[in-house]
Amino acid sequence: MRLSIPESEIKSRQSKFFSSLQEKGIDGAILFSVTDIFYLTGFNFRPSERPIAFFIDPRENTHLLIPHLEKEHAEEYAYVQNVHYYPEYPGLRHPMDYLKKSLMDAGFQNKVIGLDIEGYSSPKGYQGSKVRDLIDAQQFISIKGWVEGFRQIKSNNEIELIKESCRWGNLAHRLLHKYSKVGLSEIEISGRATLEATTTMIETLGKEFLPYGEPTHAFYRGQIGQHSYFPHSQTQNLILKKGDNVVSQSESTVWGYRSELERTMFVGEVSKEQEKYYRLVQQAQKIAVDSIKPGQPFSFVEKNVRDFYKENNVEHLTRHHTGHNIGLLNHEAPFFDLGDERVMQPGMVATVEPALYVENIGGFRNSDTILITDDGFEFLTYYPRDLESLIIP
């Protein structure tokens, strides 16, 4: 069972990237984004004060610059031709000075050079020069967002990893549901469900499985009772009470690829008012997915959801757009947003989560991960959505 992207696909990503540089007259490129570097090399870097750089030189050779402590790790896992390393950051000689030498040796001097950002950046105490202070170029061209753009269309292998992630997110969510009881705290419920799902996941997938993230995790993040009114609330150590509505979430990571599953659930009983808002978000999600059509802009989905909410006089209870793409990061562009005119394309994977937030009652949100297909969409997450299935006994 393959649980990673094969070398051949990583190599073809590199070729595609290099061709896109050539089309724009760019001789070589330097990238600092760790997510894009993982995408192009298969090397998963844990950022700290120590910088990383990927570069592809004018002869299409690929390079990584990493700290010495990652040398063996990179040699084993990175699909690149050259691994360069520096002893340490800040070190007696700055890592950017090593980058300078490697770039010179690779023929970057006086060339047309693509850059995702001007230099490595990290909040963890890193300081260093910009690339333009290291070498002379005929021209520096910003290629910010290019690799992010390639990442938007998922390959079959990527879709398989996301589906695998959905499977384990479903188990974690099922266990969260099962272990949720009046009087228990969110952290306890979440911990128990996460541990059991994770253990089952790793025993099922075996030792070839590399999560590159949390294997699986189900949680409430403070979205319990009235506190679920805060859409981005933080874990609060809250206790479940009868009559609460809650918003649950589960995630899973398989070789870096992610999915998202969220449900509104009801502790013990459902009031008429809770039911009213739940039916509205349920219908809104149906309207959203039925609006997914390749060739239409992302804004089309959001407009249809908004129109439905307006008709039902609840538009003032929305707090965020209907969804976002997902992949190696939990939020990626484009967005199901009124202002996003980018076009839906087959192979994109996104969340659909139109929500309502009602003061003194709480939040109502189901989030599913979907695949945009040639003629519409396919649900990748499959936890029940009917109200009766979402009651916590």
Place this chain on the structure above:
Amino acid sequence: MRLSIPESEIKSRQSKFFSSLQEKGIDGAILFSVTDIFYLTGFNFRPSERPIAFFIDPRENTHLLIPHLEKEHAEEYAYVQNVHYYPEYPGLRHPMDYLKKSLMDAGFQNKVIGLDIEGYSSPKGYQGSKVRDLIDAQQFISIKGWVEGFRQIKSNNEIELIKESCRWGNLAHRLLHKYSKVGLSEIEISGRATLEATTTMIETLGKEFLPYGEPTHAFYRGQIGQHSYFPHSQTQNLILKKGDNVVSQSESTVWGYRSELERTMFVGEVSKEQEKYYRLVQQAQKIAVDSIKPGQPFSFVEKNVRDFYKENNVEHLTRHHTGHNIGLLNHEAPFFDLGDERVMQPGMVATVEPALYVENIGGFRNSDTILITDDGFEFLTYYPRDLESLIIP
């Protein structure tokens, strides 16, 4: 029991920041770093595609710009005078356009303006203008690293939160040790210890406790047997075998403040060679902490460790510097590094973790979190360090 930084201290951080701007002739400042914003406001933001900004205007009024979905959250938790919000990102009107209006209204136009970075940045699909495209300034001055600099010296309240974090990291580590057995996988051991420690932590601290991070977590991250040779290895789903040496870690977060505890442990038995390397890192850590003297540069500690390793012909087995400061982030500057000439000061909190990595045997590293005091250091983590206590039966 207080488990947060009081409003008065947050306010005095803001005053100190404003005074430092005035001393340099800066009228007002705009910050985008989420860690610095938390430090200056107490508002813990979960970054997504949606931008955030903090600004302090020429009349010393404090402001936050946040997405609508964070409005109530910010109004409840942020110690600022003004909360501005935009509907959504990208939205029909870009969030930076809202920032522009708020900055104009707050009197930033044609002033001397401090900036931590040129504009908001996020890998999660965000694109937007730089501040210089929004308003005219008499001058833009980079204040990158200023707040990070203030964060280096911890107050008594911050030290108390870090000590609280050490306490729960110790419990999680104790349980990791207790549940580690030959034949079990790292994820299962880690999950069980983490769940029990977390549940105990939240039941002990009660509902006032806001972690703003993982409450506590103990794990191996793939550092088991020969694989512990990779200092920054990733979770591998490995099984403990008799004779392995392992590197364990535990962390805990209390209102955003962190600590680090790591130990080399031995499964069942210790070979002569394992013992030799363990004694060396144990002695190196003693040399490191004895070298901690306020007024000396950070490099002094690393030099003494290196000299000791050289004398014992193991310097080639080092892979990283001896440690880093810690606080709201798991790695902060300055570093115990040959190239870090910054000076040790009382109130700094750092890790001390001189390590050795031996091919075909694995890694040897103990990490403790220490406080730099007026005349030396104090251990904040207190898990046993003697070899006999670190055997997994």
